[in-house]
Amino acid sequence: MILILSLVFVLDVCVCDPALDTPGWTEPLDCVRASELCNQNSQCSSRYRIMRQCLSGGGRERSAMLASRECRGALEVLQDSTLYDCRCKRGMKKELQCLQNYWSIHMGLSEGEEFYETSPYEPIHFSEEFRHASIISDSSLSRVSPCSEAGKPCNPCLDAAKACNLNETCKRLRSAYNSICSKATPPQPALANQEPCSRKRCQKALRQFFERVSWELSYPLLFCSCPDQACAERRRRTIVPSCSHQERHKPPCLELRKTCRSDALCRSRLADFHMNCQPTPHSVTSCPNDHFHGCLMAYVGLIGPHFKNPTP
Numbered sequence: 621m622i623l624i625l626s627l628v629f630v631l632d633v634c635v636c637d638p639a640l641d642t643p644g645w646t647e648p649l650d651c652v653r654a655s656e657l658c659n660q661n662s663q664c665s666s667r668y669r670i671m672r673q674c675l676s677g678g679g680r681e682r683s684a685m686l687a688s689r690e691c692r693g694a695l696e697v698l699q700d701s702t703l704y705d706c707r708c709k710r711g712m713k714k715e716l717q718c719l720q721n722y723w724s725i726h727m728g729l730s731e732g733e734e735f736y737e738t739s740p741y742e743p744i745h746f747s748e749e750f751r752h753a754s755i756i757s758d759s760s761l762s763r764v765s766p767c768s769e770a771g772k773p774c775n776p777c778l779d780a781a782k783a784c785n786l787n788e789t790c791k792r793l794r795s796a797y798n799s800i801c802s803k804a805t806p807p808q809p810a811l812a813n814q815e816p817c818s819r820k821r822c823q824k825a826l827r828q829f830f831e832r833v834s835w836e837l838s839y840p841l842l843f844c845s846c847p848d849q850a851c852a853e854r855r856r857r858t859i860v861p862s863c864s865h866q867e868r869h870k871p872p873c874l875e876l877r878k879t880c881r882s883d884a885l886c887r888s889r890l891a892d893f894h895m896n897c898q899p900t901p902h903s904v905t906s907c908p909n910d911h912f913h914g915c916l917m918a919y920v921g922l923i924g925p926h927f928k929n930p931t932p
Contacts, residue, residue, distance in 0.1 A: 648742050651721035652714050654706035664701050670694040672724055698725050707742035708888070710921070711831065719884040739892040743914070777855050780840035790837045797825035801861040817863040823924035826864055830920050839916065864924060886926040893918040 649657075658664040674691035675682060685691055698704060703725050708718035722740040784790040801822040830838055842859045846852040871879075880886040896914040 648705060648707040649702055650712065650742075651703065651706035651708055651718040651740070654702040655721045657702050658698075661701075663697065664703075667694040667697040668703070668724070671698060675724060675727055695725070708740050710741055710917070716885055719888045723884055723887065736894040736898070737887075737891040739895040739918075740888045741892050775851075776840065777844040777846060777851060777858075780837075780844045781858070784833075784837050784841060787833075787837055790833045793825075793829045793833055794841075797822065797829050797861070800825045801863040819863060819865075819867060822861065822863040826860075826924040827926075830923060835916075839920070842920065843916070860923065880925070883926065889918070889921045889926055893922050 655668070658668050670690060671694045674685045674688070674694065686695075703721065706718075706722060708715060708722060712718060719740055726738070726740070784794055801817065803817060842855075844855060846855055877890070880890050893915075896918040
């Protein structure tokens with residue numbers, strides 16, 4: 621997955637945001653509550669238990685179980701329940717449980733069929749100021765992180781760093797991941813494949829930075845406009861340090877995707893990224909429905925792998 625992120629960063633992926641002001645739009649039921657309602661209905665709860673058993677195996681065993689008459693019948697019943705249309709809120713208290721409930725149905729619908737999956741996250745309403753501001757473009761970035769002095773050459777990345785340092789939370793968390801991600805791991809001769817730094821701690825610190833620092837301060841650091849390759853490399857080292865993604869064993873992208881899809885949280889973030897950031901040739905911005913902020917949020921949600929037990 622981190623290789624995918626590296627490619628996205630180089631290509632300056634489109635920045636998109638879901639259309640959420642459609643008349644009649646209602647907030648979907650979250651999957652934790654949908655599961656509770658299903659368990660209160662005998663028919664739904666029995667089919668839900670069957671579906672969980674159908675997904676309990678791995679590889680060919682799970683595919684064979686999903687193709688059985690009992691599993692297909694359970695899935696047909698659940699598609700008419702509240703679980704089918706449920707969604708999850710980003711950062712909600714029981715986010716992992718919610719996502720696991722979502723995939724208990726949708727994994728059965730897409731397993732082995734689709735490379736891109738529908739995001740389990742509900743759309744987010746943005747304020748008009750957020751909706752109309754483009755973080756990447758020079759003109760809109762100046763609204764978020766204005767250049768220091770009018771009439772002088774503007775360095776958006778430098779100004780974004782200055783703005784972060786003026787905010788106590790941003791400065792503290794940025795210093796924390798800089799320190800962790802640059803700290804070498806004490807050498808141990810017995811470990812031939814030892815990594816040069818603690819990748820897990822580095823990735824955790826990166827996630828905390830994006831989760832706890834407001835987008836007005838964190839996004840300009842990540843998406844500031846660079847006039848040359850040297851600036852772009854400094855930007856990458858600042859917000860995506862090498863420790864967070866470089867490792868001695870470099871698995872291919874499809875292996876990383878398989879590992880990610882084995883974890884409910886990582887699978888959800890990847891599906892959210894695919895759905896909101898797929899290039900759309902018939903739109904002005906090349907983003908789905910020209911909604912760029914949904915892609916921004918989905919991209920940031922992928923930084924620092926979220927799976928806890930990756931396969932070797």
